[in-house]
Amino acid sequence: METKIDKQHLERVRISCGFPNGIEIEAEGSCGGLCLAWKEVINVTLRNFSKNHIDVMVKEENSNQEWRFTGFYGSPYSNCKNDSWNLLRKLGEDQSQPWLVKGDFNEIMYSFGKSGGIQREERRTEAFRKVLEECQLEDIGYSGVWFTWERGNFANTNIEERLDRGVENERWKSLFPTNPILEKLKKLQVHLKDWSGSIKKKREGLKKKLTKELEVLMAKESDDDTIAKIIGTRVDLNMEIDRDEIYWEQRARVN
Numbered sequence: 001m002e003t004k005i006d007k008q009h010l011e012r013v014r015i016s017c018g019f020p021n022g023i024e025i026e027a028e029g030s031c032g033g034l035c036l037a038w039k040e041v042i043n044v045t046l047r048n049f050s051k052n053h054i055d056v057m058v059k060e061e062n063s064n065q066e067w068r069f070t071g072f073y074g075s076p077y078s079n080c081k082n083d084s085w086n087l088l089r090k091l092g093e094d095q096s097q098p099w100l101v102k103g104d105f106n107e108i109m110y111s112f113g114k115s116g117g118i119q120r121e122e123r124r125t126e127a128f129r130k131v132l133e134e135c136q137l138e139d140i141g142y143s144g145v146w147f148t149w150e151r152g153n154f155a156n157t158n159i160e161e162r163l164d165r166g167v168e169n170e171r172w173k174s175l176f177p178t179n180p181i182l183e184k185l186k187k188l189q190v191h192l193k194d195w196s197g198s199i200k201k202k203r204e205g206l207k208k209k210l211t212k213e214l215e216v217l218m219a220k221e222s223d224d225d226t227i228a229k230i231i232g233t234r235v236d237l238n239m240e241i242d243r244d245e246i247y248w249e250q251r252a253r254v255n
Helices: 008-016 078-091 123-136 170-175 179-221 224-254
Strands: 021-025 034-038 041-051 053-060 066-073 099-104 149-151 159-160 164-168
Touching: 008 034, 021 041, 021 053, 034 041, 034 053, 041 179, 066 170, 078 170, 078 179, 099 170, 123 164, 123 170, 179 224
Parallel strands: 066 099
Antiparallel strands: 021 034, 041 053, 053 066, 099 164, 149 159
16 A cells, blocks of 8 residues: 555554554655555565565465465556556566456546546556556456545545556466455455444534533533633534534445
8 A cells, every 4th residue: 555654654553553564665755655564374475566566475374375466556647657557567477376466556447437527538547458458457346435535525526536456367366266355345344334333423422422511501600611611612512513414425425
């Protein structure tokens, strides 16, 4: 994944997330930066890397199967797209192993991969599809929300795009016919749903608490201290109400 943070900060974040092992590529200023993290039950051997990719061999514990993984970050700049696709072509010259490529390609495959904003030029999406075909890579599908990137909180400024994806060669598809990546994503989706529910429950509890505090304050005799507390409590309550409105607006767009 793209990190946009320095190597030392990234290492601390990785370890705090429960990943003892990792490869970090430092960000250049506030741009770029890559990280590949894994747990101890997986053996990873580095093949090569650049500021736009990390290429490794993966072997899971208690398994004789070894496969290739490439974390890829495509340039977000239109004048550098060819450099990204040429890098992918170079990596694709070796088709001897089961190969999975995942990451932020910073490009859509088809026009329906974008909602809002200026329509993407067909030649750009065609160039992306062509390089995937040349590298014998096919999309592995997805689980959850279709769009992976979003900007703009209002309907007239909102832009959504499907920039992140995973692609596989035929050998990897044959090695994992049931696609464990999607199974893990489904489990993650369940965990995120539970987490979202707990956050919503806490927010509802906070709104009830603030409403009760406001009722008590309103029943008191008015003095400078009470008025200040009323204003502060109203501000906090309105902020929680605003957060709820934004949440449901986003849910409506996703659904």
